[in-house]
Amino acid sequence: xxxxxxxxxxxxxxxxxxxxxxxxxxxxxxxxxxxxxxxxxxxxxxxxxxxxxxxxxxxxxxxxxxxxxxxxxxxxxxxxxxxxxxxxxxxxxxxxxxxxxxxxxxxxxxxxxxxxxxxxxxxxxxxxxxxxxxxxxxxxxxxxxxxxxxxxxxxxxxxxxxxxxxxxxxxxxxxxxxxxxxxxxxxxxxxxxxxxxxxxxxxxxxxxxxxxxxxxxxxxxxxxxxxxxxxxxxxxxxxxxxxxxxxxxxxxxxxxxxxxxxxxxxxxxxxxxxxxxxxxxxxxxxxxxxxxxxxxxxxxxxxxxxxxxxxxxxxxxxxxxxxxxxxxxxxxxxxxxxxxxxxxxxxxxxxxxxxxxxxxxxxxxxxxxxxxxxxxxxxxxxxxxxxxxxxxxxxxxxxxxxxxxxxxxxxxxxxxxxxxxxxxxxxxxxxxxxxxxxxxxxxxxxxxxxxxxxxxxxxxxxxxxxx
Amino acid sequence: xxxxxxxxxxxxxxxxxxxxxxxxxxxxxxxxxxxxxxxxxxxxxxxxxxxxxxxxxxxxxxxxxxxxxxxxxxxxxxxxxxxxxxxxxxxxxxxxxxxxxxxxxxxxxxxxxxxxxxxxxxxxxxxxxxxxxxxxxxxxxxxxxxxxxxxxxxxxxxxxxxxxxxxxxxxxxxxxxxxxxxxxxxxxxxxxxxxxxxxxxxxxxxxxxxxxxxxxxxxxxxxxxxxxxxxxxxxxxxxxxxxxxxxxxxxxxxxxxxxxxxxxxxxxxxxxxxxxxxxxxxxxxxxxxxxxxxxxxxxxxxxxxxxxxxxxxxxxxxxxxxxxxxxxxxxxxxxxxxxxxxxxxxxxxxxxxxxxxxxxxxxxxxxxxxxxxxxxxxxxxxxxxxxxxxxxxxxxxxxxxxxxxxxxxxxxxxxxxxxxxxxxxxxxxxxxxxxxxxxxxxxxxxxxxxxxxxxxxxxxxxxxxxx
Numbered sequence: 001x002x003x004x005x006x007x008x009x010x011x012x013x014x015x016x017x018x019x020x021x022x023x024x025x026x027x028x029x030x031x032x033x034x035x036x037x038x039x040x041x042x043x044x045x046x047x048x049x050x051x052x053x054x055x056x057x058x059x060x061x062x063x064x065x066x067x068x069x070x071x072x073x074x075x076x077x078x079x080x081x082x083x084x085x086x087x088x089x090x091x092x093x094x095x096x097x098x099x100x101x102x103x104x105x106x107x108x109x110x111x112x113x114x115x116x117x118x119x120x121x122x123x124x125x126x127x128x129x130x131x132x133x134x135x136x137x138x139x140x141x142x143x144x145x146x147x148x149x150x151x152x153x154x155x156x157x158x159x160x161x162x163x164x165x166x167x168x169x170x171x172x173x174x175x176x177x178x179x180x181x182x183x184x185x186x187x188x189x190x191x192x193x194x195x196x197x198x199x200x201x202x203x204x205x206x207x208x209x210x211x212x213x214x215x216x217x218x219x220x221x222x223x224x225x226x227x228x229x230x231x232x233x234x235x236x237x238x239x240x241x242x243x244x245x246x247x248x249x250x251x252x253x254x255x256x257x258x259x260x261x262x263x264x265x266x267x268x269x270x271x272x273x274x275x276x277x278x279x280x281x282x283x284x285x286x287x288x289x290x291x292x293x294x295x296x297x298x299x300x301x302x303x304x305x306x307x308x309x310x311x312x313x314x315x316x317x318x319x320x321x322x323x324x325x326x327x328x329x330x331x332x333x334x335x336x337x338x339x340x341x342x343x344x345x346x347x348x349x350x351x352x353x354x355x356x357x358x359x360x361x362x363x364x365x366x367x368x369x370x371x372x373x374x375x376x377x378x379x380x381x382x383x384x385x386x387x388x389x390x391x392x393x394x395x396x397x398x399x400x401x402x403x404x405x406x407x408x409x410x411x412x413x414x415x416x417x418x419x420x421x422x423x424x425x426x427x428x429x430x431x432x433x434x435x436x437x438x439x440x441x442x443x444x445x446x447x448x449x450x451x452x453x454x455x456x457x458x459x460x461x462x463x464x465x466x467x
Numbered sequence: 468x469x470x471x472x473x474x475x476x477x478x479x480x481x482x483x484x485x486x487x488x489x490x491x492x493x494x495x496x497x498x499x500x501x502x503x504x505x506x507x508x509x510x511x512x513x514x515x516x517x518x519x520x521x522x523x524x525x526x527x528x529x530x531x532x533x534x535x536x537x538x539x540x541x542x543x544x545x546x547x548x549x550x551x552x553x554x555x556x557x558x559x560x561x562x563x564x565x566x567x568x569x570x571x572x573x574x575x576x577x578x579x580x581x582x583x584x585x586x587x588x589x590x591x592x593x594x595x596x597x598x599x600x601x602x603x604x605x606x607x608x609x610x611x612x613x614x615x616x617x618x619x620x621x622x623x624x625x626x627x628x629x630x631x632x633x634x635x636x637x638x639x640x641x642x643x644x645x646x647x648x649x650x651x652x653x654x655x656x657x658x659x660x661x662x663x664x665x666x667x668x669x670x671x672x673x674x675x676x677x678x679x680x681x682x683x684x685x686x687x688x689x690x691x692x693x694x695x696x697x698x699x700x701x702x703x704x705x706x707x708x709x710x711x712x713x714x715x716x717x718x719x720x721x722x723x724x725x726x727x728x729x730x731x732x733x734x735x736x737x738x739x740x741x742x743x744x745x746x747x748x749x750x751x752x753x754x755x756x757x758x759x760x761x762x763x764x765x766x767x768x769x770x771x772x773x774x775x776x777x778x779x780x781x782x783x784x785x786x787x788x789x790x791x792x793x794x795x796x797x798x799x800x801x802x803x804x805x806x807x808x809x810x811x812x813x814x815x816x817x818x819x820x821x822x823x824x825x826x827x828x829x830x831x832x833x834x835x836x837x838x839x840x841x842x843x844x845x846x847x848x849x850x851x852x853x854x855x856x857x858x859x860x861x862x863x864x865x866x867x868x869x870x871x872x873x874x875x876x877x878x879x880x881x882x883x884x885x886x887x888x889x890x891x892x893x894x895x896x897x898x899x900x901x902x903x904x905x906x907x908x909x910x911x912x913x914x915x916x917x918x919x920x921x922x923x924x925x926x927x928x929x930x931x932x933x934x
Contacts, residue, residue: 023575023576023798023799024534024537024572024575024576024798025534025576026529026530026533026534026572026576027530027532027533027534027558027560028557028558030530030532031530032528032529032530032573032576032577033527033529034527034577035525035526035584038525038526038527038528039525041528042516042526049509053832053833053862054857054860054861054862054863055857055862055863055864056832056833056834056862056863056864056883057832058502058506058831058832059502059505059506059509060499060500060505061499061500061505061508062493062499062500063493063494063497063498063499063605064531064562064589064591064605065494065497065605066493066494067491067492067493067494070491083552083553083555084552084553084555085550085551085552085553085562086551086552086553086554087553088550088551088593090495090593091494091495093494095531095552105491105493108490108491109490109491109492109493109499110499110501117502122531124531126557138530138531138532146867148867150867150868151846151867151868151869154846154850154865154867154868155867157850158867161854165857277847278846278847278850281847281850281851282850282851282853282854283854283858284854331490331491332490364525365520365524365525366521366523367523379618379621379745380744380745380748381748383624383745383748383749384748384749386749387628387748387749387750387751390521390522390632391750393521394521395520395521395522395523396522396523397522397523398621400615400617400618400621400622400625401617401618401621402618402621416523
């Protein structure tokens with residue numbers, strides 16, 4: 001008997017641990033979005049969608065998986081990071097790796113030749129996850145692209161305008177800079193410095209580190225690791241020191257006759273001049289920096305490139321893209337010139353989550369009122385009132401109890417940061433009024449039922465001002 | 468030479484056909500969402516989210532895949548429809564099959580014991596697709612559930628209220644009915660009729676056909692195919708004839724002493740009475756029908772069940788659910804009583820898409836103005852104006868040409884149903900005005916630049932009234 005009691009006690013002690021052990025896990029590198037994160041997500045999506053719709057962009061979505069052959073050969077060495085589906089006796093499928101290949105596939109499937117679209121969706125990479133740095137295996141991308149044959153630099157300017165306005169509207173708490181450069185200028189730099197064109201990619205990938213490393217280190221890497229001639233590297237070093245306000249830098253480049261020796265260079269400078277003219281007309285130059293050290297590594301850019309960075313924050317880019325005239329025709333015999341880019345939406349989520357945690361200014365729910373009762377037999381009266389409030393568009397909750405304790409109702413309101421509680425009791429019902437209590441000023445006052453909605457709407461205005 | 472010419476001609480002739488053949492496909496049973504469908508989707512999500520947030524529900528999201536073991540054993544025979552991911556040397560994963568199992572997993576992972584959440588996301592089933600009937604392998608579900616220990620029928624009533632208000636707000640063009648019944652009443656019917664409890668599921672699946680088939684056919688099936696005694700079946704036939712307005716039917720059941728012989732029956736009737744009381748208090752009875760022939764087949768319901776159907780439309784249910792007190796504890800030793808359901812969001816998409824195609828009242832873009840130019844050298848002037856309009860929140864586009872032809876600009880406005888074009892030419896710029904043309908009334912009038920926004924905002928009000 002004693003043994004049995006002991007065993008029962010042991011069982012009781014280890015039950016929670018077993019429970020913990022049995023707790024179902026979620027796949028490596030993924031996460032659930034909790035209610036607060038979803039509130040942030042809704043807010044971010046609303047801002048981005050609002051600005052893009054204002055510019056006449058349309059939204060699309062594609063299936064989460066594509067035929068395996070659609071993705072094959074599009075990602076080089078990174079193909080090994082693609083999630084394949086099991087061969088269950090149908091087509092061979094893979095989860096989308098980005099939104100660019102599905103976009104090109106969409107254009108081909110629908111036989112479109114011009115299209116201004118955005119696409120916000122999750123993509124999948126079997127990468128080494130790093131949750132603390134926000135690197136997940138399932139993550140959102142937000143792409144905006146303008147595909148079609150248009151006059152030079154007008155869509156390019158609108159893309160930068162859109163990214164600028166989105167980053168502004170998101171209120172990320174620090175100023176941002178949009179660095180702009182051109183693939184043609186990069187080509188010219190390498191040509192004039194005397195480096196072989198075959199080294200374009202490897203040179204760019206070194207230069208690309210200049211936002212984290214000093215030139216001395218990049219110089220060492222170019223000479224020692226990549227075997228470039230010192231004279232060539234020092235010429236490159238001269239080029240990448242050019243950065244500054246767009247029109248000032250254009251003047252300096254002109255004064256220094258920096259690209260007079262290269263056709264690509266002259267073309268690049270001409271395009272940048274037109275771009276900055278257009279951006280100035282759209283009052284969109286103050287955050288833009290012309291920066292010859294910007295060298296986004298991707299091979300497929302053919303013209304303007306850009307990257308947005310938050311000042312002071314050591315989080316890498318929060319947006320970027322450029323012109324890629326040869327990419328979206330990959331599924332068709334026709335090429336469709338395109339310019340586009342993405343907003344680093346996962347980084348935006350992280351920044352806003354940190355902000356909101358500090359300020360407590362965002363809640364998972366939006367509830368404004370909790371209808372409370374004191375006493376017995378008031379459940380239907382409570383439902384009647386809450387229904388009137390819903391009908392007026394007021395965000396209102398109740399506690400799911402027939403006669404909840406006042407303390408429990410107040411606690412619920414405080415826990416969920418509900419700004420107002422509305423109290424119904426026998427006395428109030430007989431007298432035709434309710435008591436309205438503000439949870440953050442603690443002020444409680446009676447309010448006649450026939451003036452209720454007027455009063456509540458005034459209180460809401462006050463609450464939103466107080467926030 | 469002739470042969471070569473002929474071959475070249477043949478090549479030219481078949482090129483488009485080869486192109487068509489090479490056209491990339493999308494996976495079987497899936498579809499792209501085009502811009503119009505996305506506009507509908509945004510509208511539907513906004514309505515649903517708005518109502519749910521008004522009720523203090525929170526939103527969550529989970530990864531598109533779960534550990535295979537999380538899904539194993541949850542779907543019985545339908546398990547064969549689950550998409551598995553390829554074993555690429557990590558965890559074994561499967562795409563989510565519904566949102567219920569991920570919800571239960573979420574509650575267990577986060578150790579929650581009460582939660583009012585909604586979840587709108589895509590789920591995946593390797594079913595035989597039927598695109599014309601809207602059955603896809605990738606499709607949206609929209610679930611709302613209230614989990615937690617609460618007083619009887621209060622959360623149940625709110626779930627029906629929410630579904631009622633969502634269906635009302637969606638304006639689906641036909642009246643709808645929410646049929647309500649109870650698992651306890653179904654149990655009592657089978658008990659009183661004298662059928663063995665082991666036949667519960669098979670009897671319910673026959674009764675469930677009564678919305679499509681007459682009783683005579685269901686009767687035949689129960690007797691001939693399912694081997695039930697004629698006397699039992701006729702007693703069941705008596706029960707399922709009970710349907711009507713909630714309080715009238717409750718009275719009739721009472722008058723006929725229909726469930727006096729069954730404890731489960733008396734409990735079920737008592738719960739329904741309370742439910743209808745609460746629904747009446749929330750002014751939510753007019754679309755509700757109490758219907759003893761409603762027998763949602765799912766085994767896991769334990770209390771109230773409901774199903775929403777559109778009148779006149781032969782499309783099956785557009786929502787349904789019920790109470791399932793034993794389900795969401797599947798990953799934990801604790802059970803969490805829950806009530807919930809779903810809105811048939813894919814059917815809603817289809818209905819609204821048909822509606823909008825007829826009425827043309829929804830567009831893929833929301834653009835209100837197209838800024839147009841006549842003449843050369845006006846590109847920057849155009850960008851300046853469009854930027855002012857964006858800054859005022861006006862939805863405005865331009866054509867990406869330096870000097871587009873007037874015809875081309877007008878065509879673009881007509882094709883995209885942009886209601887107003889704004890014209891800039893040398894004369895207008897000198898005179899400090901623009902011309903504003905309405906594309907649907909064809910009225911064109913000059914407008915001074917310093918009165919422009921006032922005028923445009925008036926015109927927008929008129930446009931929205933005209934819609």
